[in-house]
Amino acid sequence: MRTHTGHLGGLLATIVAAFACTAVVATASTALAEPAPAPAAHGRLPLSVDGGAWQSGHVQGMAIDRRKGFMYFSMTNLLVKTDLRGNPVGSVTGFTGHLGDLDFNEKDGRVYGSLEYKEAKSFYIAILDVDRITRMNMDAQSTGVVSTVYLKEVVKDFTADMNGDGVFDGDTGATPDHRYGCSGIDGVAFGPAFGDRRGERAERKLTVAYGVYSNAGRTDNDHQVLLQYDVARWRKYERPLTESAPHTSGPAHVDGKFFVYTGNTNFGVQNLEYDGYSGNWLMAVYKGAKPGFPNYSVFALDGARKPVRGPVRGQQRPERGLLLPLLREGAHDTATGTYGWPAPGQYGQYGLVSLDDGRFYVAKSGTVQDGGVTKQTASAVLNTWTGLTPSPFTPAGPAA
Numbered sequence: 001m002r003t004h005t006g007h008l009g010g011l012l013a014t015i016v017a018a019f020a021c022t023a024v025v026a027t028a029s030t031a032l033a034e035p036a037p038a039p040a041a042h043g044r045l046p047l048s049v050d051g052g053a054w055q056s057g058h059v060q061g062m063a064i065d066r067r068k069g070f071m072y073f074s075m076t077n078l079l080v081k082t083d084l085r086g087n088p089v090g091s092v093t094g095f096t097g098h099l100g101d102l103d104f105n106e107k108d109g110r111v112y113g114s115l116e117y118k119e120a121k122s123f124y125i126a127i128l129d130v131d132r133i134t135r136m137n138m139d140a141q142s143t144g145v146v147s148t149v150y151l152k153e154v155v156k157d158f159t160a161d162m163n164g165d166g167v168f169d170g171d172t173g174a175t176p177d178h179r180y181g182c183s184g185i186d187g188v189a190f191g192p193a194f195g196d197r198r199g200e201r202a203e204r205k206l207t208v209a210y211g212v213y214s215n216a217g218r219t220d221n222d223h224q225v226l227l228q229y230d231v232a233r234w235r236k237y238e239r240p241l242t243e244s245a246p247h248t249s250g251p252a253h254v255d256g257k258f259f260v261y262t263g264n265t266n267f268g269v270q271n272l273e274y275d276g277y278s279g280n281w282l283m284a285v286y287k288g289a290k291p292g293f294p295n296y297s298v299f300a301l302d303g304a305r306k307p308v309r310g311p312v313r314g315q316q317r318p319e320r321g322l323l324l325p326l327l328r329e330g331a332h333d334t335a336t337g338t339y340g341w342p343a344p345g346q347y348g349q350y351g352l353v354s355l356d357d358g359r360f361y362v363a364k365s366g367t368v369q370d371g372g373v374t375k376q377t378a379s380a381v382l383n384t385w386t387g388l389t390p391s392p393f394t395p396a397g398p399a400a
Helices: 011-020 022-032 152-158 231-236
Strands: 048-054 061-065 070-074 079-083 088-093 098-105 110-117 122-128 146-150 182-192 204-212 223-229 256-261 266-275 280-286 298-301 308-311 320-323 331-333 338-340 352-354 359-370 373-385 393-395
Touching (some): 048 070, 070 098, 110 182, 152 182, 152 204, 182 280
Parallel strands (some): 061 098
Antiparallel strands (some): 048 373, 098 110, 204 223, 352 359
């Protein structure tokens, strides 16, 4: 049984004890998992999983299916499926939009990801029927492996005419338009409703994080904006991906809209992840550049505390919303009241997967030259959470 401590920083002692009892942990994992040919089936996970090298954009996010033994990598304009030994199993190509963060829905066995078409003013959750991804270079539009759900709330904020000039300024942060500085979406994760303390018994909802433009000249873009949806009845909205004719089939309303005061960041939450071990949420971002803020790159939400209604700071007109508290760990900036981790280097912005036992796969991004062609590389590297500052992760020891 997983322990829900509601506290990330207190994991280190527990993790050390867990590694000292490797045999016990392996036995428990085996009891919870169904047999599969991959290492995860026996409670063992590799220290790293190679996602390959591709002529694509950089890695945006990852997801894992531990029961069947597959890892999924979003490479901006393609999705790659590997086994846990790093062998490619299949891929989905042909995305002209931006495929971002991913998460695996254990309830329906599919992978959900953020998908943006900013010029078309269209933002979707892409739902991938990953069991059907059995070969390389499967087309996203013609093979039927991808369905999409339109997010009306995101479109409304992205296209908001904040200065009242009647002009949509397009994909740019150098404008007062775009409510809350919304640049679209990126981070996605399944987890309980915010403030639900039932742990494993809580119904899982899909949480979607806004992208937020970097703009130091406005005050209304200092929050991360998170939407929650109950996807149990989303099949009625799902439509095939047709890039030439974007559809608008999606829920009319969100199940919750929440605000987290962090200071402005560069394109918002890149990777969002719920950690079932602590009951908290992690947000990895590209650091902001606003003077007066510490501009951390990793934040944590305190999953034990319920959202409270209060003022959404910095808005052109007074506004109240549901506010989520940051976990009071890591570095603390007394001037702004924010908590987080400076986390130099690659610590979650390119991909973050909680294993719900104090360990995480953290994506590592890179490039290689192949016959004069630059290719993007991705790998999932096993880390443990320490909560230490400046970097709250540390590479894991031998596979356990």
